[in-house]
């Protein structure tokens with residue numbers, strides 16, 4: 001039984017959907033940022049993730065300052 005990974009490497013007619021803008025993305029060297037269609041979409045996705053992380057960090061900082069005012 002052959003591994004599916006070997007199949008995807010040789011096949012160039014696989015088409016995915018960009019998670020960001022839903023454009024078709026062909027699984028080959030023309031799309032180095034796959035599964036995103038472009039570097040821009042890749043960075044947009046990372047930006048959303050980073051802002052979520054910042055929100056969580058900001059919450060913990062706020063509860064810290066509340067303890068301060070208790071004194």
Ligand SMILES: [Zn+2]
Pocket residue numbers: 018019020021022023036037038041
């Ligand atoms: Zn895209």
